[in-house]
Amino acid sequence: xxxxxxxxxxxxxxxxxxxxxxxxxxxxxxxxxxxxxxxxxxxxxxxxxxxxxxxxxxxxxxxxxxxxxxxxxxxxxxxxxxxxxxxxxxxxxxxxxxxxxxxxxxxxxxxxxxxxxxxxxxxxxxxxxxxxxxxxxxxxxxxxxxxxxxxxxxxxxxxxxxxxxxxxxxxxxxxxxxxxxxxxxxxxxxxxxxxxxxxxxxxxxxxxxxxxxxxxxxxxxxxxxxxxxxxxxxxxxxxxxxxxxxxxxxxxxxxxxxxxxxxxxxxxxxxxxxxxxxxxxxxxxxxxxxxxxxxxxxxxxxxxxxxxxxxxxxxx
Amino acid sequence: xxxxxxxxxxxxxxxxxxxxxxxxxxxxxxxxxxxxxxxxxxxxxxxxxxxxxxxxxxxxxxxxxxxxxxxxxxxxxxxxxxxxxxxxxxxxxxxxxxxxxxxxxxxxxxxxxxxxxxxxxxxxxxxxxxxxxxxxxxxxxxxxxxxxxxxxxxxxxxxxxxxxxxxxxxxxxxxxxxxxxxxxxxxxxxxxxxxxxxxxxxxxxxxxxxxxxxxxxxxxxxxxxxxxxxxxxxxxxxxxxxxxxxxxxxxxxxxxxxxxxxxxxxxxxxxxxxxxxxxxxxxxxxxxxxxxxxxxxxxxxxxxxxxx
Numbered sequence: 001x002x003x004x005x006x007x008x009x010x011x012x013x014x015x016x017x018x019x020x021x022x023x024x025x026x027x028x029x030x031x032x033x034x035x036x037x038x039x040x041x042x043x044x045x046x047x048x049x050x051x052x053x054x055x056x057x058x059x060x061x062x063x064x065x066x067x068x069x070x071x072x073x074x075x076x077x078x079x080x081x082x083x084x085x086x087x088x089x090x091x092x093x094x095x096x097x098x099x100x101x102x103x104x105x106x107x108x109x110x111x112x113x114x115x116x117x118x119x120x121x122x123x124x125x126x127x128x129x130x131x132x133x134x135x136x137x138x139x140x141x142x143x144x145x146x147x148x149x150x151x152x153x154x155x156x157x158x159x160x161x162x163x164x165x166x167x168x169x170x171x172x173x174x175x176x177x178x179x180x181x182x183x184x185x186x187x188x189x190x191x192x193x194x195x196x197x198x199x200x201x202x203x204x205x206x207x208x209x210x211x212x213x214x215x216x217x218x219x220x221x222x223x224x225x226x227x228x229x230x231x232x233x234x235x236x237x238x239x240x241x242x243x244x245x246x247x248x249x250x251x252x253x254x255x256x257x258x259x260x261x262x263x264x265x266x267x268x269x270x271x272x273x274x275x276x277x278x279x280x281x282x283x284x285x286x287x288x289x290x291x292x293x294x295x296x297x298x299x300x301x302x303x304x305x306x307x308x309x310x311x312x313x314x315x316x
Numbered sequence: 317x318x319x320x321x322x323x324x325x326x327x328x329x330x331x332x333x334x335x336x337x338x339x340x341x342x343x344x345x346x347x348x349x350x351x352x353x354x355x356x357x358x359x360x361x362x363x364x365x366x367x368x369x370x371x372x373x374x375x376x377x378x379x380x381x382x383x384x385x386x387x388x389x390x391x392x393x394x395x396x397x398x399x400x401x402x403x404x405x406x407x408x409x410x411x412x413x414x415x416x417x418x419x420x421x422x423x424x425x426x427x428x429x430x431x432x433x434x435x436x437x438x439x440x441x442x443x444x445x446x447x448x449x450x451x452x453x454x455x456x457x458x459x460x461x462x463x464x465x466x467x468x469x470x471x472x473x474x475x476x477x478x479x480x481x482x483x484x485x486x487x488x489x490x491x492x493x494x495x496x497x498x499x500x501x502x503x504x505x506x507x508x509x510x511x512x513x514x515x516x517x518x519x520x521x522x523x524x525x526x527x528x529x530x531x532x533x534x535x536x537x538x539x540x541x542x543x544x545x546x547x548x549x550x551x552x553x554x555x556x557x558x559x560x561x562x563x564x565x566x567x568x569x570x571x572x573x574x575x576x577x578x579x580x581x582x583x584x585x586x587x588x589x590x591x592x593x594x595x596x597x598x599x600x601x602x603x604x605x606x607x608x609x610x611x612x613x614x615x616x617x618x619x620x621x622x623x624x
Contacts, residue, residue: 006421013418018409134405138463141369141399142422143391314371 011156082192098184104176112213123224124238131232212271328377352518353507398469404460453480
């Protein structure tokens with residue numbers, strides 16, 4: 001077991017001694033900074049003074065819009081209806097709209113797709129990079145089984161993904177706090193769900209989203225590992241896994257009308273579609289269904305990766 | 317030689333697709349010897365080494381290291397082996413020291429003190445904290461040897477160990493490897509295309525060609541041949557010398573030149589012929605027994621085949 005701990009330390013050393021790793025972290029923080037300012041236009045502003053009066057005036061305005069757009073633009077109707085209900089709820093229960101870091105933190109989970117790409121790069125380099133550099137020969141002629149070496153690499157990559165998630169959270173909290181203010185962060189979030197307004201704890205909601213992000217990262221890292229072991233070439237493995245993961249949502253938009261498409265990997269990776277206010281990609285999908293599908297993919301990927309890696313002659 | 321078999325190959329075969337690239341190799345390597353692995357490019361040297369260290373699977377046959385089967389008892393077998401397969405590829409973005417630290421974590425019982433010792437041994441103490449990407453080929457080779465020696469293995473396998481070293485470095489490594497074999501009793505297995513190098517370093521040499529073992533001999537025998545050799549006497553009167561030598565040599569050619577005669581004789585005949593020449597009043601300036609170099613022998617054995 002002490003030997004296995006050594007293997008993980010080795011993999012960590014190889015990840016964090018690469019200058020590229022810190023460039024990646026820098027890119028992530030820079031993106032948090034940029035989006036913090038961009039989201040400013042999307043997030044509702046703080047309403048001060050006689051805010052109840054102001055919300056009522058807004059509701060009248062929204063109602064007018066609904067009448068005007070009723071036939072031509074169903075999207076606006078839906079959006080405005082929800083907004084009106086939430087405003088009514090705020091007035092009734094005395095929740096003043098305060099723009100705070102909490103609003104931004106909620107949006108910050110969208111950064112998971114960037115973290116997925118960075119994780120794919122590290123995962124792809126972790127196995128295939130050893131083949132490309134020829135160091136795989138040095139690595140495999142030691143008294144450690146190939147399975148353990150692979151597992152240590154996988155754990156190190158997952159740890160890296162978790163580090164990025166934490167970095168994203170901390171950076172979003174600090175930068176978001178500076179841009180939006182820390183005040184009012186403890187107010188519950190109001191969401192329009194199934195025809196009525198619900199209150200939700202901000203941080204509970206955020207942790208749930210980060211948890212979903214973690215699951216997505218694990219399945220994508222497994223996918224990248226498989227490609228990495230099959231291709232044995234880091235550029236090819238990284239490019240293939242990134243292209244596939246990015247085109248996943250595009251492919252889904254074409255095939256989501258077929259019911260079998262719910263079994264496709266990319267239909268299930270983004271679990272945040274099960275959070276309040278969003279609808280699943282394909283009708284009839286549930287959180288449990290997605291987790292079951294992902295689990296099957298995870299097992300298939302893992303078995304394939306381990307079998308190929310164990311059997312393969314190393315001629316690099 | 318002591319009968320201490322450390323590495324044993326028994327009818328080792330390897331097929332890739334339908335092609336058999338190793339066609340049944342069998343030999344033993346003993347502790348305390350430097351064993352050379354020689355063959356033209358593509359003969360299967362590296363494939364054999366890869367099978368010895370478990371990078372490639374065997375199609376049939378068996379390899380044992382210290383009695384442990386490389387296939388079924390991999391961890392126990394490989395724990396006794398230090399190796400460089402082909403080039404000493406290290407992590408370029410790490411320092412030399414970090415590379416050694418990395419490999420030391422994968423084996424049992426390598427202390428920081430041991431790392432220090434090995435670094436000093438290969439002469440890298442001054443540069444060990446520099447990134448490997450700044451190392452010359454020779455320094456990488458030294459670092460490669462250092463990682464192979466870290467856990468004090470009883471079998472050391474080095475593919476082209478002197479590649480990239482300058483003459484002084486080659487000499488140093490050569491002596492060090494011989495020392496390791498002599499004093500520590502470890503089995504050192506080297507492959508090289510530098511034949512003269514093998515001649516100086518190895519106790520025994522195996523020649524493989526097209527996946528088959530075509531010669532396995534002690535280097536001395538190998539170079540000198542079994543008995544007869546061509547001898548040249550440099551003399552003042554070649555004609556008289558020829559006549560005198562003819563008495564001894566019942567058959568065979570005697571070649572003559574302006575100032576020499578030469579003939580193929582048994583080793584034991586050389587003093588007699590010399591005595592006869594002296595008695596006949598021929599003045600002898602030098603006697604040269606031509607030994608075949610390993611290179612000539614190699615070309616002879618392999619039929620001088622060119623690399624495809």
